[in-house]
Amino acid sequence: MRNSINPEDIDFYNEYGFVRIRSLLSPEETERLRTYQNQALALRGNYRFADRDILADEKPVFERMFRQRLNLWRTYEPLREFALSPGIAKIAAELSGVDAVRLWHDSAFVKQPWANGTFWHFDAAYWSFNSRRGITVWVALTDSRPDNGGLYFMPGSHREVDFDLPVFAQDHVAGLFDLPGYEHWREREAVSLPLKAGDCTFHNGLTLHGSGINMTPYHREGWTCAYMPDGSTFNGKPNVLPEDYLATLGIGDPLNNDDLNPVVYRKPDRGSRDRGF
Ligand SMILES: O=C(O)CCC(=O)C(=O)O
Numbered sequence: 001m002r003n004s005i006n007p008e009d010i011d012f013y014n015e016y017g018f019v020r021i022r023s024l025l026s027p028e029e030t031e032r033l034r035t036y037q038n039q040a041l042a043l044r045g046n047y048r049f050a051d052r053d054i055l056a057d058e059k060p061v062f063e064r065m066f067r068q069r070l071n072l073w074r075t076y077e078p079l080r081e082f083a084l085s086p087g088i089a090k091i092a093a094e095l096s097g098v099d100a101v102r103l104w105h106d107s108a109f110v111k112q113p114w115a116n117g118t119f120w121h122f123d124a125a126y127w128s129f130n131s132r133r134g135i136t137v138w139v140a141l142t143d144s145r146p147d148n149g150g151l152y153f154m155p156g157s158h159r160e161v162d163f164d165l166p167v168f169a170q171d172h173v174a175g176l177f178d179l180p181g182y183e184h185w186r187e188r189e190a191v192s193l194p195l196k197a198g199d200c201t202f203h204n205g206l207t208l209h210g211s212g213i214n215m216t217p218y219h220r221e222g223w224t225c226a227y228m229p230d231g232s233t234f235n236g237k238p239n240v241l242p243e244d245y246l247a248t249l250g251i252g253d254p255l256n257n258d259d260l261n262p263v264v265y266r267k268p269d270r271g272s273r274d275r276g277f
Pocket of ligand 1: 109138211
């Protein structure tokens with residue numbers, strides 16, 4: 001598993017809000033993660049979340065875009081190797097420019113044969129914290145291309161999108177661009193980044209993205225993990241958090257539950273290294 005990137009990758013990410021990293025996983029790791037994810041999906045069935053009883057049927061529009069199941073690491077232990085990987089989290093922290101990241105959630109994104117395109121959106125709209133440094137890794141478990149539902153990004157959108165804009169539009173693929181504050185994106189060109197199995201992209205939580213229709217009779221399988229900068233606070237949105245934990249939270253409280261959102265990477269303290277600890 002790769003755990004390092006180049007300074008140019010960080011520059012590219014800061015400029016455009018996404019970056020492609022080749023061979024994050026070896027072929028063996030990719031196949032292992034794919035097997036684990038499919039086993040976890042079979043166990044999870046129709047439930048979207050690990051900690052909330054929300055059925056996929058309640059979101060039929062989503063189910064036609066992809067099979068998304070969240071926090072599989074919490075219900076299928078073998079997936080922890082990847083969701084809690086300090087190496088992947090280190091890359092996420094370095095791209096985001098933060099010292100420590102907590103796991104927000106992992107998620108399967110399996111686009112079925114002939115699935116619809118994924119509507120333009122940004123991930124931070126869903127999350128329970130507002131940070132300009134939240135980040136998602138999207139790992140291809142099968143090749144991902146424009147013809148089978150590969151991802152598209154709007155370059156530079158992470159610098160313009162803000163938390164006070166309206167965020168949900170689900171009537172058609174570009175419905176977001178009908179909303180006030182987004183109209184100009186309708187005129188822009190999106191970038192598609194084909195991936196070989198084992199490659200990945202990292203994107204900022206504020207980067208506009210979507211994916212194409214799967215025009216093949218094969219599944220396009222992706223695994224993602226979202227990371228939250230350590231020190232982030234609750235914004236009032238439930239997202240993946242369990243009801244009993246939500247009941248204890250007020251807006252502005254730190255999201256520092258080590259069971260639900262463990263710190264997966266913390267930059268070594270140079271001082272303690274120098275002192276020989
Ligand atoms: O896989 C897809 O089609 C969508 C993925 C996505 O929206 C995400 O990773 O945030």
